[in-house]
Amino acid sequence: MRPQAIAIPAADKHPVQARIRLLWLGLLALSFLMVQALAAQAKPESLAPLAEKISPAVVNITTSTMVEGRTGPQGIVPEGSPFEDFFREFQDRNNRDGEPRPRRSSALGSGFVISEDGYVVTNNHVIDGADEILIEFFSGDELPAKVIGTDPNTDIALLKVESDEPLSFVSFGDSDNALVGDWVMAMGNPLGQGFSVSAGIVSARNRALSGTYDDYIQTDAAINRGNSGGPLFNMDGEVIGVNTAILSPNGGSIGIGFSMASNVVTRVVDQLKEFGETRRGWLGVRIQDVTEEIAEAMGLEVVAGALITDVPEGPAKEAGLLSGDVIVNFDGTEVTDTRSLVKKVGNTTVGKAVRVVVFRDGATKTILVTLGRREEAEGAVPAAATKPDAEIKEEEVLGMTITVLTPEMREELGVDDGLNGLVVMDIDETSEAFEKGLRAGDLITEVGQQKVTSIDQMDEQITAARDAGRKSLLLLVRRGGDPRFVALNIED
Incomplete structure (x- = not known):
């Protein structure tokens, strides 16, 4: 009897290879699960739990200001409109004495509560000049607020409301720990639409706009008018910024918003709370x-x-x-x-x-x-200088025609009595000096960090710098009283 062929599974024929394949499949499955877990950690499936937790501490702010009244129908109909006389007659009937009457103007903004006893943080420009400030809470309750202190330099204001019950509040986080790419959430009252949430990431750090103490977090979370003063949260529900400004050609969000970093805000808030003002x-x-x-x-x-x-x-x-x-x-x-x-x-x-x-x-x-x-601090008082040399002459140096400052020039240029030096009479527009901003009328008070009151002294400093092997020379130049240093090339 001829033996029949028996089919043997491949796994049985090559057990080692089968185990390797199973191992690879297991590793792939594990990697897939890890990627999903990391993705879930990077971006939560929903921000609803976080929003629900922190929204009671976010407030809408309505300010009211009395402004001067205006005569005529300005703002109602275009000037020259056939309806202009009609609206003027209507206004005259309601204003029989013919004098403009004050009117009340309102503005909207956002803020957030930082303590259960009612301290509220917002932007200074939200409440600046306001006669009345009303805080609306997430629950719909409203309370009047008073200003504790403001800081125009960082555009931060601290308010206070009085409540019979402890208020929900949020805490500041460490803005230095916020990294580019981290998820953030903005809350506030955009365009007067009421409580609103937007999410995005940290787009950039340490942005400077125009202030001396600027340290802004840039974010693509939607920030619009009315969001000013509202909080920027990290995913732990901590405030890492105060929404302050946007970059926009049309007044609406294009994904470039700026929030003052919390590490700046906390120092300001602490001083406003303690002193009612900043002390830098x-x-x-x-x-x-x-x-x-x-x-x-x-x-x-x-x-x-x-x-x-x-x-x-x-x-x-x-x-x-x-x-x-x-x-x-x-x-x-x-x-x-x-x-x-x-x-x-x-x-x-x-x-x-x-x-x-x-x-x-x-x-x-x-x-x-x-x-x-x-x-x-009082206004700056220029430092004293030596008396000018009696010799007066002109000389072309480093592309500039210079001469000693005279009493007539001092009066013409508005130079303080305590300042002396060399006046730039003319300048070669192809020179490095012109390229670096020097102009006729500038006053050179120092050359090589030494005061100069004569052209000979300037020539000596140039020679000394060349002998020392220097390629450039430092000039202290003043224009309108404002000093700045300029380095000019002195190589032959």
Whole structure:
């Protein structure tokens, strides 16, 4: 009898290969599950639980302001319309004395409660000039609010409402932990439509718009008019920003919104709560950024720091800081540029004695400065200078025709009595000096960080810099009283 063939499963023929295939299938399935889990963690399926949790602390703000009345039908019909006389007659019947009557104007914004006893944060521009402020809660309840304090520099205001019951509130988070790409949620009252939620991501960090202390988080979460003062939340329900501004050609959201970072807001709020006003540190110097040309001219190895252009009466002058010093470290923190220094000084306690490290004459020096208060600082007073040289002549130097400042020029240019130097009479428009912004009428008070009152002194500084192997020379230039340093190439 002929034996019959028996079919043997492939798995049985090659058991090792079968196990490997099963292992790969298992790994693929596990990877798929992990990707799904990570995706779910990155973006929740729904923001509803978070919105429900924090919405009771978000408020609508209605402000009311009395403004001057206007005569005529302005704003009702176009000027020259055939209906203009009709509406004027209608207004006259309601205003028999013929005098314009005050009217009440309203505005809308957003805010959020930060404590159960009724402190509310919003933007300063939401409540600026308001006679009455009304807070509407998510529940529909309304309470009047009073202003505790405002800070126009960061556009933050702190309000207070009185409630018989503890209020729902939200807490600030650490805005420094917010990374580009993190999910965020904005809440507020856009376009007066009532409570609204929008979501997006952190698009950028450390944006500066126009203020000295700006530190904005940029987001693509929809922010519109009426969202001002509302909170920007992270996915833990913490406030990491206060919605303040948008970039838009048409007034509506195009996905570029700005929220003042919470680490700026919290310091302002704490001071407003304690003092009713801000109390920022004041060093008392005018400064500018260090460029590559300036660094080379001064012998700085790193293009960083804040170059002092003027030292008026104040803490810095009392401590011995000088024009031409480069501040490289303030209170233990490296200074990268002028913006970082201004923010650091402003956030330092008034009256604190801080160590300021400056680069001067090729070496670093530490100076102890006791900070004043910026809000109380008087106008800058220019530092004194030496008397001008009697010799008057003109000379063409580095593309500029210069001469010694005379009493007639001082009066014509409006130069303060305490300032002396060399006046730019004319300038070659093809020169580097013109390219870097120097113009006829500018006053050069220092060359190579030395005061100059004669053309010979300027020539000496140029020669000394060339002999020292320098490629550029630093000039302190003043225009309208405002000083700035300019580095010019002096290579033959």
